[in-house]
Amino acid sequence: MTHRRTLLGGMLGLALAASTSGYALAQEPVKIGLILPMTGPFASTGKQIDAAVKLFLAQEGASHGGRKLEVILKDDAGNADQTRRLAQELVVNDKVAVLAGFGLTPLAMATAQIATQAKVPEVVMAAATSSITEASPYIVRTSFALPQAAEPMADWAAKNGIKKVFTVVTDYGPGIDAETSFAAKFKAAGGTVESVRIPLRNPDFAPFLQRVSEAKPDALFVFVPSGVGAQFMKQFVERGLDKAGVKLIGTGDVVDDDILEGIGDVALGAITTHHYSAAHDSPANKAFVAAFEKANPGMRPNFMAVGGYDGMHLIAKALESTKGDASGDKLIAAMKGASWESVRGPVKIDPDTRDIIQNIYVRKTEKVGSQLYNVEFATIKDVKDPVKARK
Amino acid sequence: MTARSFESRVGHALYAGRRWHPAELAFWLLAFAAFVLLPSQLLLLNEIAILALFALSLDLILGYAGIVSLGHAAFLGMGAYAAGLFAKHVGGDPVAGLLAGMSAGAMLGLLTSPLVLRGSDLTRLMITLGVALIVYELANSLGWLTGGADGLQGVAMGPVLGLFDFDIFGRTAYLYSLSVLFVLFLVARRVVHSPFGLSLRAIRDNPLRAAASGVPNARRLAAAYTLAAAYAGAAGALLAQTTQFVSLDVLDFHRSADLMLVLIIGGAGYLYGGLVGAIVFKLLQDAIASFTPQYWMFWIGLFLVLFVLGGREIIHGVVKGVAGRLSAVRKGAVR
């Protein structure tokens, strides 16, 4: 067996020699590696973002700062080490200048190291756990951080006569994030909170809602992954909690624009806080929604789509201000502090945390014409991610 | 026939099975040569090597001991988390981490083996599945330790043997994984061609007869199960170390299901089955995924159905052509 061992040693030596040779980024065009869950349970996130990215390129053109943008779409099926490998391949083989997409927190986290090692900006278009932007100095976020949406809800609830809240969240990163930030803020404002967490794989919400109904709170704060939100709401109404005077409050995830029509009338009256609603009243948003619905019949843009759209906007804008220089450090420097008028309202990339600063809206689900929308009725301006702001 | 001549015949057969066939040498030479030949595919190759090790683990219990399992991901995940936590809290030495991962896998295997060794195939499928699901939920709820759904952050690896740093191109990763695979393969090869391996096959083929011939069935199966769990733990450790990240996904059901596919494609019951299966599966997945990123699952499914319905003979014909008379020689020798 000795000869084989020598062979092995030789191979390792060869590896070392090969790894010293460097590599150079391709000159033209600027490639963007877009990694999204296009299959699996989170496919709707991928589809929304993909559609928005395509819309951006169709509307704004592919040329920015003298360089052509080329998007390479990869499917990670919501699977973290797949994401990581795809990102690595995109960086090494396709020599992408920017990594973008990332539907879920672990997917964004798994890629953070690659972004740091390769000095490639990672534009997070969807994942919402607060700590993501701390995982690498090359991460920029254009979606939102959950506490950013959850804390204003606590404020609103405390100011509107709600004393006792029961929180029901799904037992995973974003859910826990939403629960803890809401509960802390609401308790600080003098309210009382009871909490229960739902396992990720849970078909029936009956046992949890029964607990809520026995606790008789003023409001039920909920965070569940957007797909199961509909079921949750239906069972909420089926159990008669709405008639018992329990208000349904939460972040905008449960009344996701994408599935709001499917949830149906049971969603009426839900109070939520979020950074985007398809019903946002601005000319820019009206044009965006119309164009999006025209390009993708039967689909309504949701906050994921806006994250993707703004992500592309940010990349294009950074490229324009570097005059076509697509090196990672230049791009990230140009992204820091960038501000623009998004379809969701004014946004800015915080130069310190690389997280997004944006307005959070308090909305109520209502019928507009024959369709359901989340109608905004109050605005909290320029909200930073409160978790990082406290640090 | 006297006992001695029988023993010597068995010994001879075992020895013949241990002999290296030229096709095997070619296989491993090719695997190491892939490092030079396909420098842009090293990441994929690394995944193949890890999957191959994982498949080798399942082959040990399924192909040789006849234990079906739908929950092998439990050991993969155990190894991955153990190696990840080891790197995070103890030290970044990959080999030490690998050992940690292996022993964690083996421990879980040993603990669960009494559960698995009873009942019919179906019961085993369910129990293994149940154990995997419980481990998954545990990893999810022990967020303070495992990072929960966010994944385990801060896994920093030192250089392999203090010499070779992990690089972004996957060079060290591939050679490291392949070397581990090779070493463990050698061990597995030795094991299945030992009297111990022979007794496992006897149990697989006819447990009653094996027991009657004085084979301690339960203990042998438990030992095989634990060994396989250690192998799966090693695969998990490699996964954690080369990606420097662990997420709940390593414990997910689809890992176990994919693994079964790998073994079905490659064929169970000979050591190269898992390796060949891993290569075919990953290449197929990669090719289909880049061709239709949205619907690759459909094509994998279709492939599987056709494969089981009759395509296997064709593919295995090709595989056997490549592997030469290897299996024929071995089978002939054993029987």
Add this chain to the structure above:
Amino acid sequence: MLTILFDGIAYGMVLFVLGCGLSVTMGLMNFVNLAHGAFAMLGGYVAVQAMQRLGVPFLASLPLAFLAAALVGIALERLIYRPMYAKSHLDQVMFSIGLVFMAVAGTDWLMGSGQQFIHLPGWLQGRFEIAGIGIGRYRLFVIAICGLLAFSLQWGFTRTRFGSRLRAAVDDARVARGLGIPVNRLFALTFALGCGLAGLGGALGIELMGLDPTFPLKFMIYFLIVVTVGGTSSITGPFFAAMLLGVADVVGKYLVPEIGAFIIYALMVALLITRPHGLFARART
């Protein structure tokens, strides 16, 4: 407390209807059909489409779901399932996982990946109270339908000629064949019935469990638990297993939500350890 028990029973009933077809096919042909959930999904989608596109009322969509799943079941049994009976368990598992993958991706492609929704008629919405027990109308409806089904299945299984032939075939297919029982046709019919029931369960379960393309994968585990715990040789076994799981899951999550996720798995492992051949298995030689 009784309310939660009631919820659990409704949930268990749906599990039973979803899983009982699988237990019969498994018992009869010794065939591990992991694709069972795909038929349930098919039923669910047929019901949703019928209601949304054709305006079929909810009640009428249920038999449609049953028929569609049963017909597809017959066709598939004829075309591709039959050659699988002779193969090993492992091959069967692979084959049916392949089918599941195709069903998941195919549904995604045809229908989109989103959750599907139905709107129940008014008389099934809401709840009422009897002696302090809150009873959801829809859940009561589900219990009534599934209870009726379980009862007639049990009756059909034990009291009719079809049932006695079926039991004979389950016990020993070779002898049954020798006695002139058309085992193959019997099996095709049973398979269709099982698929149809799954389809019906899928349609009934939309409100309780939701429906999206990953349904067969998500709930495969639940069906399998029902079957393995319940045993594969009777109707009562899976029925009680489904009830037990449904009630234990719901009540357990209500009482100790902290360990909610573990309850059914732990229960399954515990049951299988103490009763490796199922709850009501007859002693086999």
